[in-house]
Amino acid sequence: MPAASTPSLADLQARAKSVRKDIITSTTAAGSGHPTSSLSGVEIAVALYFGGVLRHDPKNPTWPQRDRFILSKGHAAPLLYAVLAEDGYFSKDLLPTLRKLGSPLEGHPNMRRLAGVEASTGSLGQGLSLGVGMALAARLDGYDARVYVMTGDGEIDEGQVWEAAMSASKFKLDNLVAIVDQNGFQQTGPTAEVLDLRPLAPRWEAFGWSVQEINGNDMSEALAALQKTKQAKGRPSAIISKTVKGYPIQGLLTSDPNHHGKPLTPDEAKKALELIGA
């Protein structure tokens, strides 16, 4: 296992900038995809992979004792790909092949085609159940491996998420963490209008989870919350990560703040990269 490093906040923010650039560039090159759904989760993903939280080894992606990250909101695949490339799982030269025939960077993650992808997702609601299974397997094997699952806030409309939440509580999976990327939108509009599940924290608490609510676009809050889940005893942990869809380029998307499933045009992408300073 690689030694856990303690990078500075500035290091992590530089990583986040690089990941954001790759998300925007790859989706604009593809001409399709979900950049805004990817951008909201950057701090959590960067804190997880580069903040010394996730024990993993890009040189040995199938190391059995590794921690696992499942991107249950599979449409944010560009985020996962950008992070894995940043971490050295594969060359950044692959990023421009996103969504193209022959590329392992499919529109939604395919674990059989790309090292580092722990689950094939894209049909919403399925990742947390996979996480429950992985957390049970780690316990059976006597590994202290931890499992982190990122869902969307629209995604948790799916009943399976709550089936999984109940079972994680039953099995006392304190090695399981659910991160709800609460960016406030789903495909056709604000989650508050489509199916308002707020307040989320008491909902997860009622299902037996230990809950933290954070500003998920704040790197130090994201890192602290993820680290704190390692203290869990006898209960699974949920992080309600309140974010902004498209962060931090939401100011460019005023005509459609959701901007769901649409890449930026080359012109918009140029402005976005200037704004980010990437």
Add this chain to the structure above:
Amino acid sequence: MKMGKSTREAFGLALAKLGEEHADIVVVDGDVHNSTRTELFGKKFPARFFNVGIAESNLVGVAAGLASSGKRSWLASFAAFVMCNAYDQLRMSVAFPHLDVKVVGTHVGISIGEDGPSQMGIEDVSLACSLPNFTVVVPADEPSMMQAVAALARITTPAYLRAGRPNVPIIYEDGAASFRIGKANQLRDGKDVTLIANGLMVAEAVKAAETLAGQGVQARVLDMHTVKPLDDEAVLKAARDTGRIVVAEEHLLHGGLGSAVAMSVVRHHPVPMRFVGLNDTFAESGAPDALLAKYGLTAADIVREALALAKTK
């Protein structure tokens, strides 16, 4: 034919035995372990047995998660519930990443009887066959179910295994008949017609062949326990040697064994065919034998179709 155990009971016994042989086998249950007989495993290996409650989607997902961490997952529920309620999870979390998850659907067909149509798995084979990477197996009796479980444990890709509720006659009396995935068992030879069946319709096909022999029609009988991958060679040989085929299954006609055999026949050696199965209908509550008779799933139905075919030259 001597009566044996139900195929679900045989499954439960075989799974418990498998647990002794393989420490990496885990079983996930949707709170029906006394019906599916996975309780036999659960009592012996409680640490490797997980009851997720009445939640089929999560049942499948948890089994898939265990499998992707190197466990060998088996899950069981009523066929109607796991195949119909959790189909997207089977598709996306199991079939697409071709994880080592064995899915067992019990209470199949209409022979469950009194509990009625909501509990009857009549489309499960069709659904399972529509999952890429899945092997689909429908054993006829207790000994072949025991062997089917052992055979499926030797492959590391997903599979669907069909198990019935009632006790069924023993076809393989020596208990040691060869069971090879994807290889039909010929139970009787004949030159006039071939009867292809699986599940509890195998016993009916054997009875039908005896009746047909009394009427001068010599029937070959094939136990086609594996629907996918289908034994094309045995089907082709049957078509060539006998020129007529009747397929019998305890399942809807659409998408089951009959459809699979018909596709094979049409591709390789077209001959006249007839089909015995549920004809685009749900059944109802009733005693199993009465239901099988009412919905046309008996030896007499197979005989009728075979004789109709035999008249065609």
